[in-house]
Amino acid sequence: MDDGVKPTECLSSAKEPSASSWRPVHPCSWSKSQATIPSVSCRVPPFPDGLVPKPVIDVLVIGAGVAGLQAALAAASPSCRVLLVNKERGKSSSSAYAQGGIAVALGTRADRDAHYADTLKAGRGLCDPRAVRMLVDEGPRRVRELVHLGARFDREGRGFARAHEGAHSRRRILRARGDQIGAELTRTLGRATAHHASIRIRADLCAVDLLITNGRCAGVWAIDRAGRRVILHARAVILATGGLGQVYLRTTNPAVATGDGLAMAYRAGAVIQDIEFVQFHPTALALPGAPSFLLSEAMRGEGAILRNRDGQAFMARYDRRRELAPRDVVALAIRDEMVRTGSDHVWLDITARPRNWIRERFPLIARTCARYGLDIATDPIPVAPAAHFAIGGVRTDVSGMTSLIGLYAVGEVACTGVHGANRLASNSLLEGLVFGVRAGRAAARHAAASRGHRSRHDLCESPAFGQDMGDIGDIRDRIRRLMWNDAGLVRTSDSLTRALKQLDRWRWIQATTPRDRAGTEVKNLHLVATLIARAALRREGSLGTHVRADFPTKGLGWRTHYTMARGDERASPADTLAGAG
Ligand SMILES: Cc1cc2nc3c(=O)[nH]c(=O)nc-3n(C[C@H](O)[C@H](O)[C@H](O)COP(=O)(O)OP(=O)(O)OC[C@H]3O[C@@H](n4cnc5c(N)ncnc54)[C@H](O)[C@@H]3O)c2cc1C
Structure with missing residues (x-):
């Protein structure tokens, strides 16, 4: 499905032009022949003259859920200016919706070991043990910091109330206002970011694509509510865009969970891993x-x-x-x-x-x-x-670093390996807290080390531009139904092949440059759906959340992590990854 692909264009940093002459000039190095699943267009539309330069961004964080807020706080300092962008104001994130609580072992070493063992067991042998160790060992400190910031967890007697959930061997889930942990965490972290002198927030920007210059991530381009394009140049970018539940007809996720970060990273050439594992x-x-x-x-x-x-x-x-x-x-x-x-x-x-x-x-x-x-x-x-939850995502190391220089990912959009093939309940907020700090700090270090690379102003805006995609609501609905029926809780080779055939008929979507947020989301849903179906077809076995009716056992090579990057699909054994860390 490689017809209809358009050349990728991005802003070159080779020469510093004046603000009034900024234009997309050089095609990126991705070639048509590399784009196998599916052919995707990643273009920066042309910018007219008269653009307005604004102050420099050191670290750009995309997404204001728990992971993005935590990463922004960890990165920001007098010497590191952070811009946090979100496509909506208010409480629209999975983080804000979270009900159950945070799994954390606040007691002894034995408690942490038990949390570690429960996480590995739930993950069905596919977790990265090193990342899990960090999750359970660093979690208590991150939770104490939250308390210091003013988070109020429910109490019982002199200590915190601890709830019980499936596959946990002990009561270790902290909760807030009964079933409103997410609102409490986003309130606490949101207030801290809003008051931070080195963090700027824009809650009206939908990031569309990454800017890649000389193999490095150099920022993003985004669309504001009026459909104007905004270019954001940054020394480091952290994707914290959350999950992809909207790919499916029935989902617990908010409307914003359209897999944007995953799609952007894939289009830019980053490695995606374990995307067949979607938790229902x-x-x-x-x-x-x-x-x-x-x-x-x-x-x-x-x-x-x-x-x-x-x-x-x-x-x-x-x-x-x-x-x-x-x-x-x-x-x-x-x-x-x-x-x-x-x-x-x-x-x-x-x-x-x-x-x-x-x-x-x-x-x-x-x-x-x-x-x-x-x-x-x-x-x-x-x-x-x-x-409910995307277990796979943009592959990162334990500092949130992706395969692209300057690009970090954290939270649900990332695949750190902590969840294996099945996430343990209430481990996700903890993941955002622990790896948010790690990614924020790593991105700040990268930004400091990249000061010499600054090539242009960081932010400019232009009038609206883009293509009409027709009845977007109808396309979105059809993709979601298709995925629910053919690539949902139980899959087969036949159903996945059927899904891929239908998705391929809609491949024209990938050749468009959307004019607004709705178009961007549909384009991303289509790409993410295709990636999930491809990965699910490739894993010929049933493991954790990935259930193949035609392959009911784990199958040979079940410890393999499947990765994909634009034009390159690979399998890497779990053991190798765990060892390499
Ligand atoms: C109903 C529900 C209940 C849950 N309960 C629990 C629980 O009790 N415990 C637990 O551990 N986990 C729970 N989870 C899972 C957990 O909440 C999420 O996995 C976690 O909060 C994800 O955090 P995040 O910061 O990565 O993403 P999110 O919290 O989803 O935040 C992502 C943000 O990115 C923004 N964004 C997305 N795309 C773009 C774009 N293109 N441009 C700009 N901004 C963008 C979105 O607007 C959103 O604000 C629950 C999930 C749901 C849906």
Whole structure:
């Protein structure tokens, strides 16, 4: 599918032109023949004269969820100026939606070892042990810093309340306001970034593509709300754009989770890893007309029971840990039970708990369900799996460094290897906190070392430009349905091939230069969908969240990490990666 590809253009840093003569001049080195999956266009549209230079950016952070906020704070200092851009104001991030809590071992070394062991076990042998060690060992310090910044975790007696979730061997999940950990963390970190003298924030910019100059990442170009293009030149760029749940029809993710960072990194030539592993949360609301609102795993941790359409508890038939089995096991059990009983949902039943206790422990969930006519103190809740978390992403080392010089990735968009083939519940916020600091510091060091590379002003704006993509809502909907049906919780060679064929018919999308955010997102969804389907087809075995009905066992070579970069797909054994760190 390489027809229709357009030459890649980017701003060259070879010569310092005056602001009024800035134009995209040199094609990047990517050639048409390299672009195998799929052919993608990564162009900076032409800029007219009269551009306005603004102050220099040392570190540009894209995305203001927990990972981006934490990275910005870690990078910023009097000698390192940070610009944090986000495509929306307010609370639209997966971080802000998080309910259950943060998994963290605040006690002894033995507690941390147990967290380490649980994470590796849930990850089905595909985790990078070194990254997991950092996650569990550095996590407590990051959480104490949050408390210092003013985060208020729920307390019990003299200490923090600790909740239980699936596949955790101990109660170690810190929570806030019952089921609103994400709001508390983003409030705390958001306030700290807003008051930081070296951090500037723009919450009206949707990053479209990376600028690559002489093999280095030199910034991004973005679109503002009015459709104007904005060029941001930076010494280091940190992608913190979150997940890709919107690729699927049913998802717990907010509308902003369109895989933008992953698509941008792929188009720029960065290495992508483990993208076939998409975690489907077992229990999202399944009511006609209602969103796939998450019903936190913590509900099962507090005794909620899963029942089939006949009211029977069924988890004991699937796993001895019943409702507290790992997510992949529970999601698959629910799916099998739905197929077996011919139903489109099962029931999540927490009615054994007293009303006041429920209201205090799960206030957000109780309120949201009430909006759809459900009293969770008396009514079982209809639930079904929904796409929840991208385990794979832009491959990074433990400092967030990607395969492109000057480009860092952190949080859900990154693949550090901490989640293996199946993420342990509540490890994601911790990942953002721990690796956010690591990536922020590494990017700041890189920016300091790159001062000599400065070649032009960092920010300029131009009038709107771009192509009409037709009925964007319709295309978006079709991609999401296709992925849900053919590349969802259970896949086969036939279904994935069908998905790829259909995606290929829409390959013209990749040749467009979108004129607005909606077009950018559809282009990214199409690319990310194609990458997921390709990776899923390649892994001929079932492991963790990747379930192939035609290959029910792990298969030979299951410890392989599949990577892809534009024009280059590879397999690398997990052992090698873990050893190399
Ligand atoms: C409903 C729900 C509940 C969850 N509960 C928990 C939990 O209890 N515990 C846990 O550990 N994990 C939980 N998770 C997972 C966890 O919240 C996420 O994985 C994590 O918060 C991701 O953080 P992030 O900073 O990487 O991305 P996000 O928080 O998603 O932030 C990404 C940001 O990037 C911005 N962005 C995206 N693209 C662009 C672009 N092109 N230009 C500019 N900005 C862009 C978005 O607007 C967004 O603000 C939950 C997830 C969901 C959806």
